[in-house]
Amino acid sequence: MTFQAALKNTANEIEVMLDELLSVETSLAPRVTEAMRYSALAQGKRLRPFFVSESARILGADHQQALRVGAALECIHCYSLVHDDLPAMDDDDLRRGKPTCHIAYDEATAILAGDGLLTVAFEIIADPATHADGSVRAELTLELARSAGHNGMVGGQMLDLAAEQKHSHDLDEIIAIQSLKTGELFRFSLEGGAILAQAGSEDRAAMRTFADRVGLAFQIADDILDIESSPEQLGKATQKDAEAGKATFIDLFGLDGAKQKARALADEACDLLAPYGDKAETLRDAARFIVERKN
Template identity: 65%
Template sequence: MSFLEALKKTARDVDTLLDELIPLKGAAAPRVVEAMRYAALGAGKRIRPFFVRESARILGADDRAALRTGAALECVHCYSLVHDDLPAMDDDDLRRGRPTVHKQFDEATAILAGDGLLTHAFFILAREETHPNAAVRAELIAALAQAAGHEGMVGGQMLDLQAEEAPSHAEEDVLRIQRLKTGALFRFALLAGAILAQAGAEDRRRMQDYADAVGLAFQIADDILDVEATPEELGKATGKDAEAGKATFVDLYGVDGARKRAEALVERAIAAVDPYGPRADLLREAARFIIERRK
């Protein structure tokens, strides 16, 4: 199976599972569940759940456990997009080619839908269906909470907002923002497979090294796409980062320099999983896809 085939399979499987995990039938508050489903179902590449599933496969963990963990991670990712799109944040009207949640519903419902997705992620991880070992479930919950919270994605978003007011952006500051805002969830995705497999320190280090390089390459590719791609290609507005004065890698290095930096990071990621031989071929393809994608 090629990487793109595996990615599409994961997307289908995650959609099927999320449809089961966020049911509308019998909901206590149907409107917020409708908004949660609108945000989480039927769109997105599902690259983060793919990384959970693939790291778990390489290290010998159960695929169903990996899929549930990936679905939980996707709930957190989708919550972050809902909140990022709000007028108080990036103020976007379009996401994945359709109206953002606050445009489709309203701002209050969008906030609650994001809250619902975030908290539901931890409910999914806490269930025995995710892993029979309570210690493993607890480690997953702790790791995702750290990745999503003030020491991870939330902290990165705060620094990103503050950077809009800065007259200039140092490389160290941009790297710090993106390691938190984007990189933390990638790091969890690769670490989750190791946690599910109850792998040792060396496997965890390799997966985190791969994740750190791929996460940074992903953000650099996003910065390049914001400059080069059309709104039709991305399914959202482009050029807004520059307009808002956000700290980006294109600002630091220029488009060509940013592309070279991303390519070097991909090679670093590939080297990190070299000890796994052919088992890691899909991770190698995924790393190359990160900088070749057009959306």
């Protein structure tokens, strides 16, 4: 199966699973569930669930269990987007080509929808349907909490907001921010499959390092797209970081240098998969896609 076909297949499976998990019919508060569905069932690429699925496949874990972990991770990712878009944060009114949650509903509902997506993620992970072994579920819960919390994605967002007040930034600072804000969920997506497979330390380390390279390449590619693409292509506003005074990888490397750096990181990520041979070819294609994508 080609990478594009595998990505689309995973996206479709995740869409079906989220549709079932976020049912309005069983909701005691339908409006907040509708807002959660509005934000989570929004035709995203589902790249993070794809990474869970692929790492699980390579290391021999169950596919349906991997989809559940991927669905939980996608809920975390979508909650972060809902909250990032709020007026107190990035103040965006377009996401994935349609009005953001607080525009479509209201700010209070958007906050609660984000809270709901965050907490349902751990409900999914903790359910025995995700894995029969309670110790595996506990480790998944711990690692997801670490990746999403104050020393992970949330901490990265705080540092990113603080960076708006500064007028100079160095490479180490920007990498530190992005490794938390963006990279931590990528790390969990690759390591989550390894945890499901109850893989050894070498496999887990390989997946973590691959995630580090891919996560940084993803952010550099995002900065490039912010310059080269239109809001219509991306489905969101562009060049807002520059307007807010945040330094980007383009500022540090220049446009051509940023493209070279992203490609080099993707190559390094692919090299890390050598021990897995042909089984990892789709994952290699994913690393290349990250730096070549147009939206």
